[in-house]
Amino acid sequence: MASRPKATILDIAREAGVSKSTVSLVLQGSDLIRPETALKVRKAIEDVGYVYNRGAANLRKAHSNVIGMVINDLTNPFFAEMAVGMERVFQSAGVVPFIANTAENPVRQEELLKSLMEQGVAGLIVSPARGTTPGAFRRIEMAGLPIVFTMRRLPESRIPVIAPDNHRGAWLATAHLIGKGHRRLAFFGGSSDLVVYHERLGGFREACEALGIAKRDTLVVEGETSRKGGIACLETALAMAEPPTAALCFNDAVAFGVMLALRKRGLEPGADFAVVGFDDVIEAQHYMPALTSVAVDSAGLGERAAHVMLKMIQSRTTRAEDHIGAVNLVIRDSCGPDRRAGMGDAA
Amino acid sequence: MASRPKATILDIAREAGVSKSTVSLVLQGSDLIRPETALKVRKAIEDVGYVYNRGAANLRKAHSNVIGMVINDLTNPFFAEMAVGMERVFQSAGVVPFIANTAENPVRQEELLKSLMEQGVAGLIVSPARGTTPGAFRRIEMAGLPIVFTMRRLPESRIPVIAPDNHRGAWLATAHLIGKGHRRLAFFGGSSDLVVYHERLGGFREACEALGIAKRDTLVVEGETSRKGGIACLETALAMAEPPTAALCFNDAVAFGVMLALRKRGLEPGADFAVVGFDDVIEAQHYMPALTSVAVDSAGLGERAAHVMLKMIQSRTTRAEDHIGAVNLVIRDSCGPDRRAGMGDAA
DNA sequence: CCCTATAAATGGAACGTTCCAATAAATCAA
């Protein structure tokens, strides 16, 4: 049970009465080896409890079969789903994805990226932590390692990005609210250090402008991208002189918080105040009332990112095109018409 | 931008005008090197864009600084939280945890374990996939690699386990329901191929027996451990001649499903039918009504598992004690008294 | 029986580190 010296291909060779080269070939499934010999070797491998040493192999072979995925928040089911989508693709390509979680901490992110590189990964898929500095990926680019960003984009960077069409999603959601007769709209949650925030807010603003909502009838409240943040946003909004009657939320978590806060005040989400979420996580459909949300197909984006990465590795390039995923407004029960205005059109 | 040959310590040595040994010592932060020399070397390292090759190093150094965590379902926030707890501990110990997701697939699990071992991890923390065969970890044990299980236990295995006190949790929850006056109780969800299932069901049964509930007044419905499973369980139960008035659910997801299904039938969870969950995921407190659930402190268990692992690595042993984590019944709004029986005691 | 072609197996150098033993330089006690 003690840690006996590990078996190597030399031990196998001795056991099987062949040379180490032969063992190596068997391990690689070469057809240069006579089947009976291969069998003998495989038996020896089993007998000595051999564990392949990929580190030693990579010393000669240049590139490994593992890619690293660095995720900013694993407890957000949205990212977890994306990770699962990627795994599906990588698995069938014989690539092993190792996941690491930065918990939105750029320092931690730096450490993990370093570690992954030292480990000799073949590529990196990263959903950058909030507050990542633009230079954080210079070393990786210098090393010529394939890398793609998912979900989030960095201000000035040539690294390919796989992300949903945030602008359009926000536009659609906002138009939906306006179509329901709402005239005073809010955008809740998120903070301006995220590019995603500007994309979604931009869609919101453009839709308002295009559909005749004056800027002074819109309200933007920054806040944490969590239930707690949503609660805070709603409190702020309802404290205003002329509060909004509907809100587009930065993401579903914020929307859940808003609905919770409404209930706590005796208001019914949907009927008394319309709310739209973003991301369409699984829970959205199970809430009471079910949440209208912008579906971004996180698993699909994960798959896409994985495919792009495989292509990059295969073609030994470090460049790839951005991919902006289609979004889809899923209408449920959280957006009634504006009650105060004389009945808007009921869709 | 093309993949130039990677820089090695020899390149650094040449650049800095020292020997490779000196560079190696600098990399390890040895105090045998004159500070000025170290500075010179560090500059060279920066200049050539050097990336440390841990695979090569491990060839001599025996043990690495990475440990693998193999999780059965990353999209379950419960496991994600546990993973995050572990990460906290490992980070401060300078150990890098790589996470891999089996998605409850034993074959996938086997592949991942193999890969992790080949990568030369220092230890393994595993939450086994459903249907894992007892022999799946023989190779790992043979290799003398430290391994601990979390949350789930395998039928006959000497591998240390870090898990919540499922039996007691179920007992407490059941006693709570009985205390509320319920006399016909159900256990919903889960399947008997999981040891956890037997532990929780066992607690349920013992509490019933100890507190005077006849076996024929209890109902056990197996089912998926998901919302969907919960919905199905409730349908089955309400179709019976004398349906139960309360249920302990295998986990929170099942409980959510049960509440959903109750609503769909026009019944109010808590008032018309009492339901208790298990795990106490974050959403439990945000549901309507807030779910009474057995809190298992997943992050804490994760931390504990990480500590045990560190200890094992440090003391070069492959043995450790099991750790059964305390549980805590969190009473919220999903369990009113039995209405049909003449008012039980109101807690 | 020799020559060539094919199949099967092998030895050895190389990969990028670590670490031991050895060297070189500087300091000190006598």
Place this chain on the structure above:
DNA sequence: TTGATTTATTGGAACGTTCCATTTATAGGG
């Protein structure tokens, strides 16, 4: 001055693979 001690640096073997260039065995053609 000499030898001993300390400080700073270095060469070289070793780690477990891969893969090229060889060798050995087997078969086929004349």
